[in-house]
Amino acid sequence: MTELTTKLARVRANMRTQGLGAIRFRGVDWFAWMTCGGSSTVILSAETGVAEVLVTDEGAWVLTDNIEAERLAREELPGGLPVEAHPWTDSRPREAFVKARTGVGPVGSDRPVAGEFPLPVDLTRARSSLGPEELERYRALGRDAAAAMTDVLLAARPEWTGFELAGAGAQALWARGIQPMLTLVGDARRLPVYRHPTASRDTLGDRAMLVFCGRRRGLCANLTRFVYFRQPSREERRLAADVARVEAAAFAASRPGATLGQVYAALVRAYADAGHPGAQALHHQGGSCGYLSRDVVALPDTGVALEPHNAVAWNPSLPGAKIEDTALVSPAGLELLTVDPRWPTVRVEGLERPDLLVR
Missing domain, CATH: 3.40.350.10 (Creatinase/prolidase N-terminal domain)
Incomplete structure (x- = not known):
């Protein structure tokens, strides 16, 4: 058929x-x-x-x-x-x-x-249970969206404004046939202040965050990356490691049959274990995705269960730190989609996760 x-x-x-x-x-x-x-x-x-x-x-x-x-x-x-x-x-x-x-x-x-x-x-x-043809389209989209992100942040300059970085992101996505549904930009001044910074006329300064939601053939790829134009401080490294551990707990809980509420509970526990109790209240934590940026945003009592070959995108955050990728949940385990081999990684609970790009 x-x-x-x-x-x-x-x-x-x-x-x-x-x-x-x-x-x-x-x-x-x-x-x-x-x-x-x-x-x-x-x-x-x-x-x-x-x-x-x-x-x-x-x-x-x-x-x-x-x-x-x-x-x-x-x-x-x-x-x-x-x-x-x-x-x-x-x-x-x-x-x-x-x-x-x-x-x-x-x-x-x-x-x-x-x-x-x-x-x-x-x-x-x-x-929510993606078929073989959809999975292939999603894998291709994930690779292309991640490559667009790498291209843009390798070219970015500290004197660029947030508008310029968002524009470069949109151009890189369109060049690959991907509709830029979202290009969030956090600059050095605004990153510690806002969890959801939209692009502004402020210059990037010594670090920046870029967030993509790109849509192609109906499917949505979500990812977040950071570029540093200096060496990250010890505190910045610590916060980046903490959000990666929180995300790892969400990935570990993301299995077919698990409810989004159960994954949310795992996130809450992981924040507390990392020394940030209550941090989940300051930003949504992501949820299931596919034909929307988020089909269902996870809440404490969300009873919607993950299906086999369901896509998810979790985005735990702390002041000035965030992590996000699109992944597939299947009986065989987790498959990360938004991956570019050029991007530096760090191993977290057995998975290669995006590190800070230091230039």
């Missing part, structure tokens, strides 16, 4: 179980999943794009307007998903098309409107 036929079978099985006559996938995340990596995105920050996918027992179609139809069919969609276009000035033909194929049967959606039902939970779990 192809990736598309496998996914259509899953969707239809969930429709029958829930008594749904159709499902409409409107979000850019679900559109990408259903089209095997297609993109409905034009505005990068939009949650819904310029097209949706309609699935019934009898067929599946991409619904869009006449502006987008030809481009989507030629550049974004797999074979087996015909396009149904309507005038961009009038969406009523789209709704008439849907009604003609669903009748009065209940309709589900990832973003339900009046009268529609949320997606079945089993279908959400199925999306």
Whole structure:
């Protein structure tokens, strides 16, 4: 079976179980999943794009307007998903098309409107368990995103502003066909103050942090790196080592079947063991990911369980220190995706983790 036929079978099985006559996938995340990596995105920050996918027992179609139809069919969609276009000035033909194929049967959606039902939970779990083709796309994305990060921080200069570093990051991602959903920059002054520093006009100074969330073919790669234009102090090294140990505890707890709440609890214990009790309250700690930067952000009581071949990105932090990579959780163990062999590493609990880049 192809990736598309496998996914259509899953969707239809969930429709029958829930008594749904159709499902409409409107979000850019679900559109990408259903089209095997297609993109409905034009505005990068939009949650819904310029097209949706309609699935019934009898067929599946991409619904869009006449502006987008030809481009989507030629550049974004797999074979087996015909396009149904309507005038961009009038969406009523789209709704008439849907009604003609669903009748009065209940309709589900990832973003339900009046009268529609949320997606079945089993279908959400199925999306989290990435298939072979998705895994290969994710591995390629992880390598390219990490290489973009290395290129940028090898070229960075202390006199650059945060805007310039963020711009260089976005350019490096776009050059690899990766949409820059996020390019956070912490400069020397702001790093100890803010856990989530956005880019600013301040110069970088003697150290900087760069954070990426890059999206390609629907999948999201998250990673954080630090560059130093001087030797790190003993305290900076200590904090970097502490967040790496906290992350190691999260990775150790990240196994198929474990809940995100259980991983969060492991993080909390690790902060306390490292001498930073309560640090988890000052920044979110990450969670599961895949077709979103975070599908579910872990909280103390999050009961969502990790699936086989589920992606995660944990990001423990302390003042001026943070660590983050995207990894796959599988029965065989943990697989780090956002890895560039050029980046210096340090071994933490059996894993090679990113060290501070000292230039």
